[in-house]
Amino acid sequence: SEKSIAELVDAVNGTLDDASREAGKQVKLRNHAKGFCTSGNFIPAPELQQHLDIPFLNQGPIKVTARFSLGGTNANLSDKTPGRFMSLKIDGEKESLNFVTTNVPIFFASNLEDFYSFQTKIKEGPQGKQWLLDNKPDAKRFLDYVAQLPPSPSFASSRYFGVNSFYFRQQSSDKTAEPIAGKWIFEPLAGTAALSKDELAKMDDNFLKAELLSRIETQPAQWALYIQLAEQGDIINDPTVSWPDSRTRLLAGKLVIDGKRDSVPEVSQCGDGIFNPVLLPKGITPSADPILNARTPAYTESFIRRR
Numbered sequence: 001s002e003k004s005i006a007e008l009v010d011a012v013n014g015t016l017d018d019a020s021r022e023a024g025k026q027v028k029l030r031n032h033a034k035g036f037c038t039s040g041n042f043i044p045a046p047e048l049q050q051h052l053d054i055p056f057l058n059q060g061p062i063k064v065t066a067r068f069s070l071g072g073t074n075a076n077l078s079d080k081t082p083g084r085f086m087s088l089k090i091d092g093e094k095e096s097l098n099f100v101t102t103n104v105p106i107f108f109a110s111n112l113e114d115f116y117s118f119q120t121k122i123k124e125g126p127q128g129k130q131w132l133l134d135n136k137p138d139a140k141r142f143l144d145y146v147a148q149l150p151p152s153p154s155f156a157s158s159r160y161f162g163v164n165s166f167y168f169r170q171q172s173s174d175k176t177a178e179p180i181a182g183k184w185i186f187e188p189l190a191g192t193a194a195l196s197k198d199e200l201a202k203m204d205d206n207f208l209k210a211e212l213l214s215r216i217e218t219q220p221a222q223w224a225l226y227i228q229l230a231e232q233g234d235i236i237n238d239p240t241v242s243w244p245d246s247r248t249r250l251l252a253g254k255l256v257i258d259g260k261r262d263s264v265p266e267v268s269q270c271g272d273g274i275f276n277p278v279l280l281p282k283g284i285t286p287s288a289d290p291i292l293n294a295r296t297p298a299y300t301e302s303f304i305r306r307r
């Protein structure tokens with residue numbers, strides 16, 4: 001049977017009974033508990049308009065509120081773990097675009113049932129993880145990827161993937177071109193970087209926030225944002241599938257994180273609100289991916305519980 005949104009949030013939070021759910025509300029339990037807010041600009045690439053008809057991305061720099069985080073409900077999770085996450089609100093005058101992204105290009109589940117079982121099994125420790133490896137090929141591919149992913153020394157040296165697909169309106173003089181499916185990918189302009197085992201051994205558990213905030217005092221952290229386009233036959237509605245690297249990528253713009261608006265309340269308190277991965281400007285629409293379409297209701301449910 002299909003899992004409800006409340007059940008998905010319970011699985012994420014590890015609050016499967018009434019008592020732990022109530023306790024969770026008291027301590028404002030939330031996923032991606034360890035994180036911080038900062039700010040910058042998004043500079044759209046004018047050449048995108050040659051291919052796609054997205055008026056929002058046909059303007060000058062747009063203000064950005066960003067939250068960088070680790071996964072899970074533990075606010076004291078070590079930064080030596082490999083997961084890195086980036087959420088953005090790109091707020092124009094009339095329209096907005098949000099991103100809620102991860103440094104792992106493939107997700108661990110393609111449907112809500114498998115999402116629920118991943119979240120509950122992974123919290124059971126080694127036996128639960130082994131069960132996933134033995135029984136859930138999507139989860140296995142994800143866990144195998146994460147196992148070989150070295151922790152990055154900086155949020156600025158990770159790639160970030162939207163994972164889910166969206167449809168993009170194409171430019172066409174006769175308006176007959178169908179929207180084309182694509183996925184978001186942020187590529188760090190500083191390049192990717194990995195900590196060696198020796199380097200990791202010398203780090204403490206909290207370095208990512210101080211590193212990024214001190215880095216951007218002297219030079220912004222920057223990413224190129226691409227839209228990777230699907231080709232005929234590519235699977236659209238399944239975030240466990242990654243398309244070949246040979247797929248065309250359109251440059252959508254440049255993300256510049258400089259911290260210049262960090263003292264503005266909408267930035268400094270950005271963790272109090274939610275990022276909405278289906279808040280989209282005209283010309284972009286969500287795919288039918290069931291994972292994508294569960295996200296905003298789940299984030300809203302989590303927000304209501306921790307308010």
Ligand code: HEM
Nearest residue numbers: 008030031032067085087101102162163294298299302303
């Ligand atoms: C069925 C699918 C999913 C469910 C049920 C789910 C659930 C949640 C929940 C409950 C939260 C906490 C929301 C809050 O209190 O603000 C959250 C946050 C988050 N999720 Fe998901 N998630 C899903 C899919 C994904 C995917 C595919 C990604 C990555 C591409 C992702 C990345 C994140 C990130 C980065 C945050 C933190 C947002 C912030 O910085 O405030 N999630 N998720």
